[in-house]
Amino acid sequence: MTGTVRPVVRAPAGVLSAAGDPVDPADPEMVALVADLFATMAVSPGCVGLAAPQVGVPARVFVVDVSGHPKARTCHGPFALCNAEVVSASRWEKGREGCMSVPDLTGDVRRAANLVVAGVAPGTGEPVEIRTDAFEARALQHEIDHCAGLLFLDRVAGAHAVYARKTYL
Amino acid sequence: MGELAVTVIGHDRPGIIADVAELLAGLGMNLTDSTMTRLRGHFAMTLICTGDPARADVEAALGPLGADGTLDVAVRPVHPEPEPTDDGQPYVLSVHGADRLGIVAGVARAVAEFGGNVTDLTTRLVGDLYLLVAEVDVPASAAERLTERLTGVAGVLNVEVALRPGEADVL
Numbered sequence: 218m219t220g221t222v223r224p225v226v227r228a229p230a231g232v233l234s235a236a237g238d239p240v241d242p243a244d245p246e247m248v249a250l251v252a253d254l255f256a257t258m259a260v261s262p263g264c265v266g267l268a269a270p271q272v273g274v275p276a277r278v279f280v281v282d283v284s285g286h287p288k289a290r291t292c293h294g295p296f297a298l299c300n301a302e303v304v305s306a307s308r309w310e311k312g313r314e315g316c317m318s319v320p321d322l323t324g325d326v327r328r329a330a331n332l333v334v335a336g337v338a339p340g341t342g343e344p345v346e347i348r349t350d351a352f353e354a355r356a357l358q359h360e361i362d363h364c365a366g367l368l369f370l371d372r373v374a375g376a377h378a379v380y381a382r383k384t385y386l
Numbered sequence: 387m388g389e390l391a392v393t394v395i396g397h398d399r400p401g402i403i404a405d406v407a408e409l410l411a412g413l414g415m416n417l418t419d420s421t422m423t424r425l426r427g428h429f430a431m432t433l434i435c436t437g438d439p440a441r442a443d444v445e446a447a448l449g450p451l452g453a454d455g456t457l458d459v460a461v462r463p464v465h466p467e468p469e470p471t472d473d474g475q476p477y478v479l480s481v482h483g484a485d486r487l488g489i490v491a492g493v494a495r496a497v498a499e500f501g502g503n504v505t506d507l508t509t510r511l512v513g514d515l516y517l518l519v520a521e522v523d524v525p526a527s528a529a530e531r532l533t534e535r536l537t538g539v540a541g542v543l544n545v546e547v548a549l550r551p552g553e554a555d556v557l
Contacts, residue, residue, distance in 0.1 A: 370517055371548040
């Protein structure tokens with residue numbers, strides 16, 4: 218399915234701070250939304266993940282693709298997950314994050330570098346378990362946060378851990 | 387030996403810190419703790435220095451820095467502070483939302499009411515988005531009630547608030 222590029226919502230839009238609703242993975246609208254998320258991510262330079270609230274839909278679904286990123290170790294390629302939850306998280310490391318919904322700031326955030334996430338695949342509804350690390354783990358936690366109505370701003374490490382973005386990709 | 391607080395605020399340009407530090411060193415003033423940043427493009431520096439020179443001599447030495455009107459320099463004596471007591475748990479407070487009057491006032495008052503002490507603070511306005519990140523020492527017994535209070539304040543201000551334990555020293 219070919220998706221449509223949607224406008225990306227920016228903070229302080231309320232939808233970014235609302236917990237998303239669980240989705241029905243078989244719902245055709247949800248499947249179309251996933252295609253739109255992929256299409257929007259594809260035309261957004263540097264984008265490695267996009268969650269439904271970022272295109273204005275308060276739903277627990279997101280896409281991730283860290284293929285080719287220099288900080289990625291384990292990489293599952295492009296994939297989408299519905300109703301994802303963190304099963305286990307360990308080896309916490311601080312790293313600099315940005316977000317298309319907060320385009321002018323970056324921040325240092327502690328995330329687990331070893332991560333297991335459980336969710337379901339859009340369309341089939343099959344249970345999916347993702348075991349990953351490093352950059353892909355960070356991207357997953359960032360997107361799962363979006364689905365819970367959280368931004369990286371909610372987790373910055375301290376008063377001097379917020380920066381004006383210097384490089385726009 | 388006296389302790390002086392120096393503030394330098396104004397138009398940013400290369401060399402302000404070098405000028406201030408050289409002038410202080412030339413007087414024999416030892417620069418101890420300092421912080422400098424740019425606030426909406428304005429140069430902003432606060433420092434503590436110690437030494438024998440009188441306040442008037444330091445003011446006279448730094449005076450030329452402000453002669454062209456682009457920098458405001460102030461020197462004032464301060465009394466040495468005791469070591470801070472370790473009676474609070476470190477938290478990071480994050481607040482963000484649409485810019486409006488009174489966000490910092492409302493949040494900071496709530497923190498103060500529960501005995502929380504702000505030890506570091508940054509605020510940023512980018513577009514419509516207002517962000518406050520504060521490091522706060524909170525009495526252990528008050529953290530839960532402060533979180534409830536902040537949630538109430540955030541609701542009134544229509545902003546998001548998160549109070550999370552800060553990082554502890556690991557070694």
